[in-house]
Amino acid sequence: MRVGGSDAPPPLNPDLGGDTTRSSDSQASFSFPAPNLTTAERRRFEVGDSFFTKNWVTAPASTDARDGLGPVFNAQACSSCHVEDGRGIPPDPSGSTVPLGLLLRLSVPGESTTGAPVPDPIYGGQLQDRSNLGVPAEGTMHVEFETIEGEYADGSRYTLVQPTYTVTDLQFGPLAADIMISPRLAPQVIGMGLLEVIPEETILDAADPDDEDDDGISGRPNMVWDEGIGATVLGRFGWKANVATVEQQAAGAFVGDIGITSSLHPAQECGPTQDACTAAIDGGEPELTDERLADVTFYGRTLSVPAMRDVDDAGVREGSETFESFGCASCHTATQATGGSDIESLANQTIFPYTDLLLHDMGPELADNRPDFEASGSEWRTPPLWGIGLIDEVNGVRFLLHDGRAATLEEAILWHGGEGTESAEAFRTAAVEDRRRLLAFLEAL
Amino acid sequence: MYVAYSERSQEDEHSCFSDNTTADLIGNASGIGNVLTGAYPSAEGPGLLSLFEAADADSAVALQDSLDASLAALEAIPAPFDQHLADGVSDDEPGRASILTAIDALEAQAAALVVAAETIGVTLEI
Numbered sequence: 001m002r003v004g005g006s007d008a009p010p011p012l013n014p015d016l017g018g019d020t021t022r023s024s025d026s027q028a029s030f031s032f033p034a035p036n037l038t039t040a041e042r043r044r045f046e047v048g049d050s051f052f053t054k055n056w057v058t059a060p061a062s063t064d065a066r067d068g069l070g071p072v073f074n075a076q077a078c079s080s081c082h083v084e085d086g087r088g089i090p091p092d093p094s095g096s097t098v099p100l101g102l103l104l105r106l107s108v109p110g111e112s113t114t115g116a117p118v119p120d121p122i123y124g125g126q127l128q129d130r131s132n133l134g135v136p137a138e139g140t141m142h143v144e145f146e147t148i149e150g151e152y153a154d155g156s157r158y159t160l161v162q163p164t165y166t167v168t169d170l171q172f173g174p175l176a177a178d179i180m181i182s183p184r185l186a187p188q189v190i191g192m193g194l195l196e197v198i199p200e201e202t203i204l205d206a207a208d209p210d211d212e213d214d215d216g217i218s219g220r221p222n223m224v225w226d227e228g229i230g231a232t233v234l235g236r237f238g239w240k241a242n243v244a245t246v247e248q249q250a251a252g253a254f255v256g257d258i259g260i261t262s263s264l265h266p267a268q269e270c271g272p273t274q275d276a277c278t279a280a281i282d283g284g285e286p287e288l289t290d291e292r293l294a295d296v297t298f299y300g301r302t303l304s305v306p307a308m309r310d311v312d313d314a315g316v317r318e319g320s321e322t323f324e325s326f327g328c329a330s331c332h333t334a335t336q337a338t339g340g341s342d343i344e345s346l347a348n349q350t351i352f353p354y355t356d357l358l359l360h361d362m363g364p365e366l367a368d369n370r371p372d373f374e375a376s377g378s379e380w381r382t383p384p385l386w387g388i389g390l391i392d393e394v395n396g397v398r399f400l401l402h403d404g405r406a407a408t409l410e411e412a413i414l415w416h417g418g419e420g421t422e423s424a425e426a427f428r429t430a431a432v433e434d435r436r437r438l439l440a441f442l443e444a445l
Numbered sequence: 446m447y448v449a450y451s452e453r454s455q456e457d458e459h460s461c462f463s464d465n466t467t468a469d470l471i472g473n474a475s476g477i478g479n480v481l482t483g484a485y486p487s488a489e490g491p492g493l494l495s496l497f498e499a500a501d502a503d504s505a506v507a508l509q510d511s512l513d514a515s516l517a518a519l520e521a522i523p524a525p526f527d528q529h530l531a532d533g534v535s536d537d538e539p540g541r542a543s544i545l546t547a548i549d550a551l552e553a554q555a556a557a558l559v560v561a562a563e564t565i566g567v568t569l570e571i
Contacts, residue, residue, distance in 0.1 A: 023568060024570050039552065043451070043548075046447055050452075063456045065456060
């Protein structure tokens with residue numbers, strides 16, 4: 001064991017988001033604007049923040065800038081799920097939390113002309129479990145938990161909990177017989193603008209779809225439909241890298257989650273037999289103007305990344321080496337560089353997101369068995385790890401992975417299957433001190 | 446303030462329903478002034494500015510000046526606030542321009558506070 005001195009690991013750079021980094025370890029850690037914005041950009045950030053944070057209401061209303069909620073929806077504002085710009089909370093077996101920010105994607109086998117999943121013929125691509133007065137919600141999310149017992153090599157025990165989601169109280173008849181349901185938890189919003197301007201070739205160069213280097217890690221890009229330009233491009237956002245840009249992520253969530261139309265999504269997601277939904281009064285055509293969508297997008301792109309803590313701590317530094325030696329960094333790529341950007345503060349930054357933005361097969365236990373563009377039913381995008389140690393500071397709790405099934409960092413690591421099996425096994429069989437150092441490193445991110 | 450200004454949106458002004466926005470903004474800024482100076486209508490004592498003064502007189506003076514400037518700028522906004530948000534009111538009209546002047550002043554005050562805090566070893570993220 002190395003305890004410092006000349007053998008100590010090299011120092012870590014705390015500025016995970018380059019010049020956009022903020023030093024903060026408070027509840028507000030995910031909510032700061034990048035510090036290097038101009039005054040005009042900072043003010044635009046505040047406008048975007050306002051439309052991200054404040055609740056939408058049913059149209060018509062005197063609050064005409066923010067009416068148009070629903071007719072069916074999951075949440076009243078972006079911030080309902082991304083509380084404090086943070087992460088959602090899934091239902092948990094103890095019933096000790098109030099779930100928010102977890103939704104169910106729905107599709108049937110096949111793909112549309114754009115390569116997108118084919119939505120359920122009645123309920124569409126997402127279950128909207130809330131609705132305005134006089135409009136039926138589509139149904140209720142139901143979850144069952146299965147407990148899986150496991151053991152570290154040193155004999156200490158752990159428990160994993162596997163959730164299975166179904167839908168009850170369906171208001172318009174059954175779901176398609178071959179329905180595929182994918183639960184998705186709202187992630188923290190930080191650093192998206194930086195990830196958006198990592199040059200495409202950097203990400204594609206790291207791909208190894210046929211595992212030609214034979215390291216057991218494939219890494220495939222998802223190629224997705226860009227609604228803005230009407231072409232297939234590299235996907236970067238969402239749990240399956242199924243969205244190309246921050247703007248489309250925002251516009252998609254506005255219509256799918258809140259029922260707010262925009263020029264990118266001019267139609268509500270009312271199914272063919274959802275008459276009250278179709279007949280409901282709207283809050284404008286579209287409900288979100290292009291300018292406001294641009295402001296919210298700007299906000300999402302310029303939320304700063306909090307600085308790494310405890311970078312001089314020997315355990316944290318050793319933990320970063322453990323992260324490498326366990327193979328975690330094969331997918332959770334530490335260092336990336338951004339290219340040019342229309343937002344000067346995001347351009348040409350050295351950043352440490354700990355992701356390759358590629359898809360990896362994570363094995364049958366984590367699989368949602370629902371393909372999404374080129375992502376298979378068992379592939380997930382490597383999520384960035386920056387800010388992972390601050391989620392509980394911001395949101396009070398920390399549930400990890402796409403459906404929030406992991407209540408701790410340890411559980412999240414142990415769930416890694418498929419291409420992540422070797423790393424998870426390295427963790428499971430490691431000495432408790434090594435496990436602690438790895439966790440200390442992750443907590444500092 | 447800026448959201449109400451730029452969106453011309455009454456629902457985003459400080460006190461939409463009571464129409465008391467200008468007075469409330471002045472009240473808020475005065476409250477910050479109370480904490481900084483330690484001077485209240487009915488009591489007086491050391492405030493944060495005394496602490497800053499002991500560390501670095503120049504940045505304390507700059508902060509006091511910025512506080513005075515923002516109070517003056519807020520008091521210069523003609524009430525009611527929402528008349529300056531109406532469609533058709535040009536950005537050059539004195540009432541509407543006075544809002545932006547006050548926003549500029551408050552932002553300058555925030556920047557001065559960060560500088561002053563640094564002199565006592567406190568890093569503020571704003």
